[in-house]
Amino acid sequence: MPQTKILLVDDEIEFASALAERLQLRNYEVRTAHKALEALAIINDFLPDVVVLDLKIPGMDGIETLKTIKKIDPTIEVIMLTGHGDKWSVEAGMKSGAFEYIMKPVEIGELTAKIDKAMKQRLTER
Amino acid sequence: MEHKSEENLRLLQLEFVGKILAGFTHDIKNYIAIIKESAGLIEDIIKIEKTPKNKSEQYIEIIRSIEEQIQKTNDLFRYLNRFAHRMDTQLAAFNINESLEELFALIQRVANQKKITLARDFQRDIPSVYSNPSIFQFLIFSFLEERMTNLDKNSIITVKTGIKGSSVGVNISSEGVLRVGQDVQAMIPPEIRTFALQKLTGDISESNGNILITLPVSR
Numbered sequence: 001m002p003q004t005k006i007l008l009v010d011d012e013i014e015f016a017s018a019l020a021e022r023l024q025l026r027n028y029e030v031r032t033a034h035k036a037l038e039a040l041a042i043i044n045d046f047l048p049d050v051v052v053l054d055l056k057i058p059g060m061d062g063i064e065t066l067k068t069i070k071k072i073d074p075t076i077e078v079i080m081l082t083g084h085g086d087k088w089s090v091e092a093g094m095k096s097g098a099f100e101y102i103m104k105p106v107e108i109g110e111l112t113a114k115i116d117k118a119m120k121q122r123l124t125e126r
Numbered sequence: 127m128e129h130k131s132e133e134n135l136r137l138l139q140l141e142f143v144g145k146i147l148a149g150f151t152h153d154i155k156n157y158i159a160i161i162k163e164s165a166g167l168i169e170d171i172i173k174i175e176k177t178p179k180n181k182s183e184q185y186i187e188i189i190r191s192i193e194e195q196i197q198k199t200n201d202l203f204r205y206l207n208r209f210a211h212r213m214d215t216q217l218a219a220f221n222i223n224e225s226l227e228e229l230f231a232l233i234q235r236v237a238n239q240k241k242i243t244l245a246r247d248f249q250r251d252i253p254s255v256y257s258n259p260s261i262f263q264f265l266i267f268s269f270l271e272e273r274m275t276n277l278d279k280n281s282i283i284t285v286k287t288g289i290k291g292s293s294v295g296v297n298i299s300s301e302g303v304l305r306v307g308q309d310v311q312a313m314i315p316p317e318i319r320t321f322a323l324q325k326l327t328g329d330i331s332e333s334n335g336n337i338l339i340t341l342p343v344s345r
Contacts, residue, residue, distance in 0.1 A: 012156055018163035025170045105159035105200055108166055 004119045005029045007048035009039040009065075010081060011057050015104075022108055028115070036060035043072055050099075050118045052111070054081045055089050063092050070097045075125040077118035081106070133321070140260065144213030151207035158200050165192050205231040212259040217327070219254040219344035222262075222287055222294050229263050230285075233270065241279035242302075244270075247286040255294045256344040261325040268318050269298060269337055278303040293328065293340040300335060 006023060010016040011034050020030040031046050033039035036059035043051070051069055055062030066078050080093045080101040090101050099118045102111055169189045172182040205228045212225070230244050237244050266285075273283050281302020288295055314322075314332070323330060328341035 012160060015156070015160045015163055018160070018167045022163065022167050022170050025174045104155055105162040105196070108170075 005048045007051045010054040036065045144210045147210035220259045223248045243282045245284040249288040254344040255341040257341045258325045265322040296339045
């Protein structure tokens with residue numbers, strides 16, 4: 001399987017950088033963004049396979065960001081990341097085409113398992 | 127009229143507390159996520175980048191301990207966050223078993239202090255009920271608090287859930303010795319009972335120190 005390119009979108013800079021480094025140590029290629037518009041700009045340039053998207057990011061509603069990502073490239077898989085017990089947002093995200101969701105704090109093994117599954121899905125869709 | 131105003135005020139106060147707690151727990155969850163990733167990163171660096179073994183084993187042990195504590199803290203905050211969100215709406219569909227688990231987690235420390243066992247006998251795959259989730263927890267808490275105050279140590283309070291026709295029932299019973307001077311019939315304070323009956327969509331019955339609450343299944 002080719003190296004998976006991940007875009008990690010979270011407004012908590014320390015969280016995003018630590019998690020990005022952990023994923024890089026596991027041989028994933030990772031970029032980070034802290035705002036919705038920044039994330040959308042990176043997508044056009046970086047062309048990620050998987051986006052790990054915090055639902056509460058500044059600049060645009062998380063669900064709207066997810067819909068925009070899917071419009072840019074429907075085969076990009078999106079894993080929603082949330083610190084909330086907000087099941088309505090999760091349901092809305094799944095209906096809007098998210099591949100999976102994961103709650104904060106993240107179990108790295110659980111996250112990488114979901115990323116690998118998402119990558120397999122993307123490879124079959126391309 | 128005055129009574130009504132006071133009641134409304136109390137509800138508003140509860141909603142306020144709920145909102146504050148919801149924001150608080152959300153922030154704490156984020157902080158914990160950062161701590162967890164930082165600790166995880168140290169572990170990764172030691173494991174994946176191969177630090178000398180005698181040192182790295184010690185580091186890993188400490189880090190695992192930190193992570194375990196963080197997990198426990200996170201679990202408790204998760205319950206507190208859900209508890210706070212119970213006040214988002216006056217009437218909603220909710221799972222009684224989850225609601226009771228959440229409440230038990232938040233009052234377990236008090237039970238431990240009093241050496242009282244909170245036993246669960248929950249029916250699995252129970253349907254959701256339609257009622258007032260925060261008043262339901264308030265009612266259960268009021269009863270459990272009264273029992274925990276009046277029962278001697280080593281007593282057991284059992285909370286049982288099950289389907290009863292088109293309702294879900296919650297039965298709370300206790301085994302143990304009452305403290306001297308306590309009445310087995312002393313149950314939910316009448317003002318709380320009246321208040322709860324106004325707000326819930328179900329029924330409350332009490333006899334011989336037991337309580338049965340029935341709430342309608344959500345359609």
